[in-house]
Amino acid sequence: MARARSPGRLASLRPVSFRPQSVRGADGPGEIDYRLARQSVLSEFRKGRIAKHEVCDAHPELVRAAREVGDPTAIDCPVCEKAKVVLVSYVFGPRLPAFGRCITTRRELQAIAKRPGTFSCYVVEVCPSCAWNHLARTFILSPARGKAAAR
Numbered sequence: 083m084a085r086a087r088s089p090g091r092l093a094s095l096r097p098v099s100f101r102p103q104s105v106r107g108a109d110g111p112g113e114i115d116y117r118l119a120r121q122s123v124l125s126e127f128r129k130g131r132i133a134k135h136e137v138c139d140a141h142p143e144l145v146r147a148a149r150e151v152g153d154p155t156a157i158d159c160p161v162c163e164k165a166k167v168v169l170v171s172y173v174f175g176p177r178l179p180a181f182g183r184c185i186t187t188r189r190e191l192q193a194i195a196k197r198p199g200t201f202s203c204y205v206v207e208v209c210p211s212c213a214w215n216h217l218a219r220t221f222i223l224s225p226a227r228g229k230a231a232a233r
């Protein structure tokens with residue numbers, strides 16, 4: 083029997099650190115960058131204070147999204163260095179699932195930006211090879227900023 087492949091399967095994503103509630107204080111105007119936090123995690127990993135399984139813990143569904151709909155980058159995975167990381171985007175907001183919608187095309191993001199209400203976009207860096215993952219950035223998607231944000 084074929085496995086169900088509907089987007090609804092993302093509902094099985096366990097609560098992850100990029101849920102809006104966990105970074106509510108960071109929801110300011112404009113774009114927030116998480117490079118400092120990323121560097122800090124990687125530094126701790128290289129010093130042996132964090133185990134590989136703790137930084138390479140992407141949920142299987144997130145790894146699947148990375149393989150199937152991730153935006154390619156030219157950035158080597160900082161952990162395994164065997165693959166380039168990809169970016170997976172989730173949008174949270176009115177009438178979207180509580181666990182967010184995984185964005186598969188730029189057009190989809192632009193369409194959501196035109197809806198009434200405020201939407202937050204969370205971009206996660208994922209290594210499809212070793213499952214390293216880290217929040218790359220978040221930004222507010224709104225009709226006013228939709229064009230700029232969807233670039």
Ligand SMILES: [Zn+2]
Nearest residue numbers: 159162209212
């Ligand atoms: Zn990797």
